Amino acid sequence: MAASYISVPRDLTKVKSKVMFNLTKRQLICFSVAALIGVPSFFLIKQIASTSTAAIGMMVIMMPFFFLAMYEKNGQHLEVILRHLIEATFVRPKERPYKTDNKYAALKRFEEADQEIMEIIMYSEAMRPEKKKGGDDVFDF
Template sequence: MAYVPVPKDLTKVKTKVAFNLTKRQLIFFAAALALGLLLFFLLKNSAGTSLAAMVMIVVMLPCFLFAMYEKHGQPLEVVIRNIINTKFTRPKERPYQTQNFYAVLERQAKLEKEVSAIAKGNFKKGAAKKPRSRG
């Protein structure tokens, strides 16, 4: 009797279309093949076979990377976008600011103390002097 391993996390299982490749991989491999062969045959006569092969490799490599590379379930373009966001578009320094509940309670207590002092009439602050009566 043959046993087939079944993964516990089925979210990481991807549907294969042909040749045990996903649709995304097939699209990028086809694009790499088309671009690489086109450039190879265009450059073979004028630049030589070895230079044409090197240009073909350099052009096809990014397509292969976009097809195969994944980090933490994210494709290469998402990883590159995240790197660009963190390095260039968002601010470098993000100061840590908290909502200090204790400071809010202290301010509230101070304000309540001032209000009660004003209500009792014995508030002593420089700006809150009683006006002189003219008479």
């Protein structure tokens, strides 16, 4: 009598629960949507074209749903990969220069601003008219 062995994956996070017909819930939903859109399109195309053209048209219409159901790379589904691709290609700028937060430059800018404020204060005090010695607070004009 020969012994039978069952392979058990080491990483159990990659194991997906099967719902029906050995398909996951995601695959069932995508295949159902593909069938709901593809089969009526076959009959609509068949009215204006030949049967083989209608079959090819139906396959072209259903293929994106099959890719959404089946394709997965590095644990990410097709729509996630496409979103990252669109963001990298169209949304984000092509050149992203590396910018540092230089604390010393910030301190230098603060010191220069502080010095400029002090110069403005000194200038305004120098331009202010002097008070009379008599004690009243009336300006000389």
